[in-house]
Amino acid sequence: MKILGIETSCDETAAAIVENGRKILSCEMISQASKHQVFGGVLPEVASRCHIENIVGVVNNALCSCSYSLKNIDAIAVTHTPGLIGSLLIGLNFAKGLSFAENLPLITVHHLRSHIAANYLENKSLKPPFLALIVSGGNNHIIEVTSYTNFKIIGKTRDDAAGEAFDKVARSLGLSYPGGVNLDKISKSGDRFRFEFPRPEIKNAPYDYSFSGLKTYFFNKLSALKQKSNDIPVEDLAASFCYSVADYLTTKFLKAAHDLKHKILVVSGGVSANSYLRAKLKKECEKLNYKFYAPSLKLCTDNAAMVAAQGYYEFLSGNRASLDTNAFSNSSIERG
Ligand code: KG4
Numbered sequence: 001m002k003i004l005g006i007e008t009s010c011d012e013t014a015a016a017i018v019e020n021g022r023k024i025l026s027c028e029m030i031s032q033a034s035k036h037q038v039f040g041g042v043l044p045e046v047a048s049r050c051h052i053e054n055i056v057g058v059v060n061n062a063l064c065s066c067s068y069s070l071k072n073i074d075a076i077a078v079t080h081t082p083g084l085i086g087s088l089l090i091g092l093n094f095a096k097g098l099s100f101a102e103n104l105p106l107i108t109v110h111h112l113r114s115h116i117a118a119n120y121l122e123n124k125s126l127k128p129p130f131l132a133l134i135v136s137g138g139n140n141h142i143i144e145v146t147s148y149t150n151f152k153i154i155g156k157t158r159d160d161a162a163g164e165a166f167d168k169v170a171r172s173l174g175l176s177y178p179g180g181v182n183l184d185k186i187s188k189s190g191d192r193f194r195f196e197f198p199r200p201e202i203k204n205a206p207y208d209y210s211f212s213g214l215k216t217y218f219f220n221k222l223s224a225l226k227q228k229s230n231d232i233p234v235e236d237l238a239a240s241f242c243y244s245v246a247d248y249l250t251t252k253f254l255k256a257a258h259d260l261k262h263k264i265l266v267v268s269g270g271v272s273a274n275s276y277l278r279a280k281l282k283k284e285c286e287k288l289n290y291k292f293y294a295p296s297l298k299l300c301t302d303n304a305a306m307v308a309a310q311g312y313y314e315f316l317s318g319n320r321a322s323l324d325t326n327a328f329s330n331s332s333i334e335r336g
Helices: 033-039 044-064 085-102 111-121 162-172 179-187 212-228 234-260 275-288 305-316
Strands: 002-007 012-019 023-031 075-081 106-110 130-135 140-147 150-156 264-268 291-293
Touching: 002 044, 002 085, 002 111, 002 305, 012 044, 012 305, 023 044, 033 044, 044 085, 075 085, 075 111, 075 305, 085 106, 106 111, 106 305, 111 130, 111 140, 111 264, 111 305, 130 234, 140 234, 150 234, 162 179, 162 212, 162 234, 179 234, 179 275, 212 234, 234 264, 234 275, 264 275, 275 291
Parallel strands: 002 075, 075 106, 130 264, 264 291
Antiparallel strands: 002 012, 012 023, 130 140, 140 150
């Protein structure tokens, strides 16, 4: 079964064709990063306008790059939640129009479910049940994946997500948007042990995270350093911050795995591209003899192949959206 996936939840306009949820036939994306750079973050109105300009071209590219037409497609899967509402509506309405015109089934896909599904595309043997850590710009969850379409939230952030913290910290150091990846890059030449950052604990919620205090602690440290000297150790700050966040994310994730007796661990979402987090998880999982999966870098951040992959399993479980279905800026992964 060949599914056309469409993703427009934030600032990437993406389309892909995936066979039986596992094999990528095409995967196209137009990034808007250069349009948002001047604002230091994603400007929702600009994102919606760019999606309108790009959506037809990107779907065409996805079809052309594998020499397909819509006649070769069996269903359309589209992200409908969570995300920027204006952005989501462009993808959803485009998918609805296509589904109506071509008489193709329409499947709505939760963005976080699709981030987890990115791992199915490169690891044919990976099957639920397993424990997943999803870390992106807006979300930070530990999820028990009991089947392809059943999810239980084990832990989540009480405030910001790790990606948001990476982006704001990067901006405070004068790095351009998108900050997370640039922070990761410059941290390579820094000393990760030079500064110590806190790993906040939440009473009676051992698997929950909090990043807002960690972020503030960083800003205070930076401003104290600026008061003493103009020579700011940017690389050391970046390395120490990346190391602390990777350690914090990993420690809670491994505690949840131990307590819930999971030995298959999966990471996904934009922040799973972070070199410290990948290395730390890999090392700890090897020590404990756990199986560990992470998507390749190109599938960590938003893409449409993961939407088509999850769309396949949603289709098998009976998910069919009607033409009056809506987009939602927020909805739990458990509800879908
Ligand atoms: O999953 P994603 O593409 O979009 C959302 O659904 O949010 O994640 C984007 C987030 C951004 O905050 C970005 O800075 C972060 O992922 N990110 C990284 C890295 N690459 C992307 N954060 C740290 N290190 C990276 N290498």
